[in-house]
Amino acid sequence: MKRKFALFLALCLVCAVLGGCGGGSKRGGAEGSNGLDDERKANNEIVVAIPQDLADSLDPHGSMSAGTREILFNIYEGLVKTGPDGELIPAVAESYRISEDGLTYTFKLRENVKFHNGAKVSAEDVIYSLQRCINNAGNMGDSALVSALSAIRYDELVAGEDNTVSFRIDKPNPELIYFLTVAVVPADYDSLDTAPCGTGPFRFVSRSPQESIVLERFDDYWGERAALDRVTLRVYTDPTALVLALKAGSVDLCPHLTAAQTAQLGTAYTILEDTMNLVQAVYLNHNMAPLDNETVRQAMCYAINRQEIMDMVADGHGVAVGSSIYPKLTRFFLPELVDRYPYNVEKAKELLAQAGYPDGFDLAIAVVSSYQPHMDTAEVVVEQLRAIGINASVQPMDSATWLNDVYVGRSFQATITGVDAKNVTARAMLERFVSDNGKNFINYSNPEYDALYAQAMAAVNEAEQTELYQKMETILCDTAANLYIQDLADLVAIRGDLTGLRFYPVYVLDLQTVHYE
Amino acid sequence: MRYTAKKLAMMLLTMVIVSFLAFLAFQIIPGDPTVRLLGTDATAESVALLRAELGLDRPFFVRYAAWMQGALQGDFGRSYSYAMPVSELLAGKIGITALLTAVSFLLIVTISLPAGILLCVREHPRLDRAADAVNQLIMAIPPFFTGILMTLVFGLMLRWFVPGSFVSPSEDFWRSAAYLVFPALAIALPRIAMTVKMLRASVRGELTKDYVRTAYSRGNSRWQALCHHVLRNAVVPTVAFLAMTAADLVAGSVVIEQVFSVPGLGRLLLTSIANRDFPVVQAIVVILALWVVLVNGAADLLNQRLDPRLRLS
Numbered sequence: 001m002k003r004k005f006a007l008f009l010a011l012c013l014v015c016a017v018l019g020g021c022g023g024g025s026k027r028g029g030a031e032g033s034n035g036l037d038d039e040r041k042a043n044n045e046i047v048v049a050i051p052q053d054l055a056d057s058l059d060p061h062g063s064m065s066a067g068t069r070e071i072l073f074n075i076y077e078g079l080v081k082t083g084p085d086g087e088l089i090p091a092v093a094e095s096y097r098i099s100e101d102g103l104t105y106t107f108k109l110r111e112n113v114k115f116h117n118g119a120k121v122s123a124e125d126v127i128y129s130l131q132r133c134i135n136n137a138g139n140m141g142d143s144a145l146v147s148a149l150s151a152i153r154y155d156e157l158v159a160g161e162d163n164t165v166s167f168r169i170d171k172p173n174p175e176l177i178y179f180l181t182v183a184v185v186p187a188d189y190d191s192l193d194t195a196p197c198g199t200g201p202f203r204f205v206s207r208s209p210q211e212s213i214v215l216e217r218f219d220d221y222w223g224e225r226a227a228l229d230r231v232t233l234r235v236y237t238d239p240t241a242l243v244l245a246l247k248a249g250s251v252d253l254c255p256h257l258t259a260a261q262t263a264q265l266g267t268a269y270t271i272l273e274d275t276m277n278l279v280q281a282v283y284l285n286h287n288m289a290p291l292d293n294e295t296v297r298q299a300m301c302y303a304i305n306r307q308e309i310m311d312m313v314a315d316g317h318g319v320a321v322g323s324s325i326y327p328k329l330t331r332f333f334l335p336e337l338v339d340r341y342p343y344n345v346e347k348a349k350e351l352l353a354q355a356g357y358p359d360g361f362d363l364a365i366a367v368v369s370s371y372q373p374h375m376d377t378a379e380v381v382v383e384q385l386r387a388i389g390i391n392a393s394v395q396p397m398d399s400a401t402w403l404n405d406v407y408v409g410r411s412f413q414a415t416i417t418g419v420d421a422k423n424v425t426a427r428a429m430l431e432r433f434v435s436d437n438g439k440n441f442i443n444y445s446n447p448e449y450d451a452l453y454a455q456a457m458a459a460v461n462e463a464e465q466t467e468l469y470q471k472m473e474t475i476l477c478d479t480a481a482n483l484y485i486q487d488l489a490d491l492v493a494i495r496g497d498l499t500g501l502r503f504y505p506v507y508v509l510d511l512q513t514v515h516y517e
Numbered sequence: 518m519r520y521t522a523k524k525l526a527m528m529l530l531t532m533v534i535v536s537f538l539a540f541l542a543f544q545i546i547p548g549d550p551t552v553r554l555l556g557t558d559a560t561a562e563s564v565a566l567l568r569a570e571l572g573l574d575r576p577f578f579v580r581y582a583a584w585m586q587g588a589l590q591g592d593f594g595r596s597y598s599y600a601m602p603v604s605e606l607l608a609g610k611i612g613i614t615a616l617l618t619a620v621s622f623l624l625i626v627t628i629s630l631p632a633g634i635l636l637c638v639r640e641h642p643r644l645d646r647a648a649d650a651v652n653q654l655i656m657a658i659p660p661f662f663t664g665i666l667m668t669l670v671f672g673l674m675l676r677w678f679v680p681g682s683f684v685s686p687s688e689d690f691w692r693s694a695a696y697l698v699f700p701a702l703a704i705a706l707p708r709i710a711m712t713v714k715m716l717r718a719s720v721r722g723e724l725t726k727d728y729v730r731t732a733y734s735r736g737n738s739r740w741q742a743l744c745h746h747v748l749r750n751a752v753v754p755t756v757a758f759l760a761m762t763a764a765d766l767v768a769g770s771v772v773i774e775q776v777f778s779v780p781g782l783g784r785l786l787l788t789s790i791a792n793r794d795f796p797v798v799q800a801i802v803v804i805l806a807l808w809v810v811l812v813n814g815a816a817d818l819l820n821q822r823l824d825p826r827l828r829l830s
Contacts, residue, residue: 005635005638008631008635053788055598055599055788055792055794056554056598057599057600058600059600063554063555063556063558064556065556143560193600194599194600194601208609208685208780209596209599209601209606209610209780209785210610210780210784210785210788211683211685211780234681234778235778235780236681236778237775237784237788238775238776238778240665240776241668241680241681241775241776241777241778242681244665244668244669244672244673244680244681245680245681245682245778246681247673247680248672248673248679248680248681248682249679250679250680250681250682251681370791398548398791399553399791400547400548400549400552400553400791400792400793401546401547401548403548403552403553403556403559404547404548404549404552405547405548407552407557407559408552408559408560408561408564419557438560438561438562438563439557439558439559439560
């Protein structure tokens with residue numbers, strides 16, 4: 001009997017070992033000493049980990065999440081595109097000229113720019129793209145894009161000889177050029193929402209939902225060709241699974257990690273630090289008493305200790321902000337606003353009493369539960385507010401509920417979230433606080449602010465416009481529109497022998513210059 | 518014949534009720550796909566426009582009827598998130614989850630049945646107590662924790678597989694199956710423990726009965742009595758239990774798929790619920806209901822073959 005039992009156990013063990021070994025030997029490829037796959041290096045390809053699937057239609061003129069947009073940056077380009085320092089560089093257009101009075105724009109298209117399907121880019125494609133974009137944007141309610149692009153007189157949009165496109169607008173708009181980063185797409189192409197076709201350095205190969213997206217280098221790119229042959233963007237939704245995959249060397253590049261995750265990685269990866277180009281703040285609903293009282297808001301600003309938040313949530317990583325412009329928007333950012341309300345508990349209590357709330361009040365802070373940095377920040381903020389007598393509490397909810405109830409429905413008291421911009425204009429960040437703007441989820445209403453905005457829209461040159469935007473930025477800070485905290489740190493883990501990643505002042509992941517050493 | 522017809526009718530009714538409940542559930546939870554699709558571009562007007570475009574402003578029963586009509590013809594609609602037909606979206610995922618479930622079930626059956634029987638062959642009080650303790654331990658540890666532990670031990674320390682390097686079965690079937698052994702084991706372990714416990718209790722119960730004494734008196738050894746007489750009786754409740762387990766394996770795979778980064782139905786289901794992607798969720802719910810009904814039907818048939826008392830004349 002014992003012999004049979006022993007025999008059975010031995011059989012089980014042998015099966016397990018064989019099964020394990022079978023899996024191991026079929027892994028394929030040699031392993032470097034740090035576990036990272038040398039086979040991928042030999043094939044000049046990388047695996048990038050992304051935390052959310054691109055669960056959107058891939059149509060570049062449609063609405064999409066920031067995560068989708070950052071990847072499509074590699075596939076699509078506009079007449080111009082954003083460069084790493086925030087300045088515009090010519091893309092599909094080789095050069096452009098704006099007339100003295102700011103009313104006529106002429107773009108000379110490049111001779112050698114092609115779409116991924118091999119067709120040459122013509123002026124008709126450009127005209128088609130602009131008109132398509134404005135139709136879609138209208139449905140999406142992207143008022144900034146709509147109003148900028150609607151200023152173009154489309155009936156006068158002409159394709160000139162020698163490959164130029166020119167148009168006129170009614171009033172000068174120094175910002176219009178920044179909106180011409182919208183994607184140029186082929187005029188006769190139907191499947192934009194599932195099979196992207198653009199002019200960028202990478203072309204779309206395939207997508208397997210929830211699994212991966214595959215991009216390959218576009219060899220007929222007009223500019224400097226991408227260094228890598230192939231990029232596989234793999235979806236890792238579970239943070240633990242992501243860390244395990246990193247430790248096993250399955251992933252070569254992983255952006256948007258938290259400090260806690262990077263601390264677990266070994267020396268095989270270099271950790272690069274950048275910012276996420278957003279403004280994280282406790283956004284306050286100005287329609288809810290007592291948050292409509294400016295003194296109350298200012299008291300709360302004095303109670304927030306930003307350095308403590310950054311230390312506790314992200315090991316000190318992050319850059320403090322004082323208004324709704326993040327530091328990398330260098331043309332507009334005013335550093336003096338950052339410390340307008342230095343941490344001072346006594347002053348906070350004094351102001352609160354002065355406003356008529358010596359015993360504080362209740363405050364519910366809505367936060368998306370799946371986004372850990374905001375949840376962690378909320379916990380620290382709650383403690384800081386409790387110190388001045390405000391009975392704050394965190395109200396976690398899932399992101400669909402948050403979008404529905406808080407962002408669109410505006411039924412909340414306070415919420416912690418990060419607001420970013422789609423392009424490098426101040427308008428993208430500041431426009432929403434105009435009192436009748438559709439995205440004014442905090443119900444901010446300030447006639448002086450509205451007047452300045454109207455003036456900015458009518459401004460004829462960039463210097464004048466910048467000054468007006470800076471005044472608006474200052475008003476937001478002075479009236480304590482929100483409890484501003486920081487621009488979150490963006491930690492990127494990149495394998496030791498990969499280099500060339502460039503950071504931008506907008507939320508993009510530029511893979512063009514990434515290469516093996 | 519009437520029996521099969523009745524069974525079939527019950528199956529269809531179950532699926533209809535389940536799909537209706539799923540549809541109803543989405544009416545109750547806040548949020549709809551339009552807000553997520555528009556994201557921070559959402560304003561009250563654009564949301565209303567998109568809702569009208571997607572047909573979400575029609576009354577509940579109209580929408581349900583439209584879905585039902587499509588489903589009966591095999592058209593489950595288009596995913597709001599991925600802008601592709603749901604059937605195309607699910608085609609790949611079903612294979613992966615099916616493979617994971619199959620490997621889990623295989624592990625459960627091949628490990629728990631022999632283990633359960635062998636532990637009953639002789640009375641070893643200490644071994645029994647030890648086995649009980651181990652069983653309790655395995656049942657108590659949550660599967661996702663087991664999954665993480667296994668990834669750590671087998672993936673990072675022993676390097677028997679590379680975590681995060683899932684390959685789909687259509688690309689390379691055996692490599693896929695080899696990778697899936699570990700998540701399958703993580704799912705299977707607590708269920709193996711439960712099955713062993715069930716089987717042992719059942720066998721022990723049978724061993725006290727009179728016919729076993731008769732078998733011994735006729736010269737059967739304990740081993741022979743077990744195999745030829747007791748097993749057929751003891752295995753009946755276990756088969757019912759295994760059927761429940763098979764049905765519930767898909768639920769177990771949902772968590773494990775997250776931990777091992779396996780892009781199967783479970784993960785798609787969770788993401789689609791979060792994204793309020795109704796067509797995908799409806800389709801998956803119907804598939805899961807179908808799976809449970811089929812498995813229970815198969816278990817019934819199997820039990821009837823094993824135990825004549827259960828057969829209908």
